[in-house]
Amino acid sequence: MIPPLPNMRFSVAPMMDWTDSACRRIHRLMSRHALLYTEMVTAQAVIHGDRERLIGFDAMEHPVALQLGGNDPKLLAQAARIGADFGYDEINLNCGCPSDRVQGGSFGACLMREPERVGDCVAAMKAALAIPVTVKCRIGVDDQDPEAALDALTAAVRAAGVDALIVHARKAWLQGLSPKENREVPPLDYERAYRLKAANPDLPVAINGGIKAPAEWLAHLQRLDGVMVGREAYQNPEILLGVDPLLFGEAAPVPDAFAMLEALEPVIAAHLERGGRLHAFTRHLVGLFPGRPGARLFRRHLAEHCVQPGAGLADLRAATAHVSRHQPDAAAA
Incomplete structure (x- = not known):
């Protein structure tokens, strides 16, 4: 077998x-x-x-x-x-x-x-x-x-x-x-x-x-x-x-998407130091925070600011700051 x-x-x-x-x-x-x-x-x-x-x-x-x-x-x-x-x-x-x-x-x-x-x-x-x-x-x-x-x-x-x-x-x-x-x-x-x-x-x-x-x-x-x-x-x-x-049967590596983004920062920082662009990562993040207040502003910030040449971790943090840390509300996204 x-x-x-x-x-x-x-x-x-x-x-x-x-x-x-x-x-x-x-x-x-x-x-x-x-x-x-x-x-x-x-x-x-x-x-x-x-x-x-x-x-x-x-x-x-x-x-x-x-x-x-x-x-x-x-x-x-x-x-x-x-x-x-x-x-x-x-x-x-x-x-x-x-x-x-x-x-x-x-x-x-x-x-x-x-x-x-x-x-x-x-x-x-x-x-x-x-x-x-x-x-x-x-x-x-x-x-x-x-x-x-x-x-x-x-x-x-x-x-x-x-x-x-x-x-x-x-x-x-x-x-x-x-x-x-x-x-x-x-x-x-x-x-x-x-x-x-x-x-x-x-x-x-x-x-x-x-x-x-x-x-x-x-x-x-x-x-x-x-x-x-x-x-x-x-x-x-x-x-x-x-x-x-x-x-x-094991705990997740991080408790939520906010903690995941914090853990992602050194990965992105190393990528940027090698001459990469922030958008290489942020283009994969648009599905985060479904239903949370501020999710639309998060997505808009990613689309408008994180795609720019020279965008960095401060731009990702600014996008995340739009999102409420309260539990998802299905009517708010």
């Missing part, structure tokens, strides 16, 4: 343009245990591009996984080795992204149609690595039967030695829907993921797609090994304060 991966119980999904290193460091300050993922990076970009810019990360981000895109086993194995040498805790293969870019390169969700190729890719990465290799997939694409499509992919990656499967529990429509619509329009089918786990009890399976409240996390964990939360964790990051107490 394959043991569930450490920290697989809760993870924050890989999200393009969102889950960069700055975002991951913010999230880490609210949970010691959540498994964090990079944005998808293509294997060729890792091999030929500016590696430090593309996949560099801070040690505080651990446990952190690198998500790769591609369909060539040799290139994926080479990129995975580079990722392992950088210190990532896991390498994940993207078999779920439906964007035009991945369709043009025949990877991402397109790989749901080629389970044998996915198996070859996983086998090549497993042969090259000592760290876990996982796959994030859909339940099918376009007119595929989700029962047959997901079963075929699972059989192929299991035979290749995959360490875990993360199932985005909806189909991807490669023609006629935008990537945004693909996150919302095809209906979610959590029961399909449950059936997959029941048929493969020794394979660690996590679920992704439309998951929000902690009560939903707990419900899924009755049937599966892990939950992966995407947009809700980004747009309402304070939910991450509940991860460690609820799922790992």
Whole structure:
């Protein structure tokens, strides 16, 4: 039996343009245990591009996984080795992204149609690595039967030695829907993921797609090994304060978002000293303080002042000063 991966119980999904290193460091300050993922990076970009810019990360981000895109086993194995040498805790293969870019390169969700190729890719990465290799997939694409499509992919990656499967529990429509619509329009089918786990009890399976409240996390964990939360964790990051107490039996690293921002200050200060801009961090903070009086002024201050060249910690403190420390009032945001 394959043991569930450490920290697989809760993870924050890989999200393009969102889950960069700055975002991951913010999230880490609210949970010691959540498994964090990079944005998808293509294997060729890792091999030929500016590696430090593309996949560099801070040690505080651990446990952190690198998500790769591609369909060539040799290139994926080479990129995975580079990722392992950088210190990532896991390498994940993207078999779920439906964007035009991945369709043009025949990877991402397109790989749901080629389970044998996915198996070859996983086998090549497993042969090259000592760290876990996982796959994030859909339940099918376009007119595929989700029962047959997901079963075929699972059989192929299991035979290749995959360490875990993360199932985005909806189909991807490669023609006629935008990537945004693909996150919302095809209906979610959590029961399909449950059936997959029941048929493969020794394979660690996590679920992704439309998951929000902690009560939903707990419900899924009755049937599966892990939950992966995407947009809700980004747009309402304070939910991450509940991860460690609820799922790992430990207190959160900080009591609230105000304390998180205080803990973030030395991280931002080091970034600014290296010539970075405040906006690299503050662009990920607009979801803080939902429902609190002053939240709108906080967001406005971020948008008007923290984006300016030369903006610094004083600007972030000024934005935070707008927010009441009283408990949220649903009518006040």
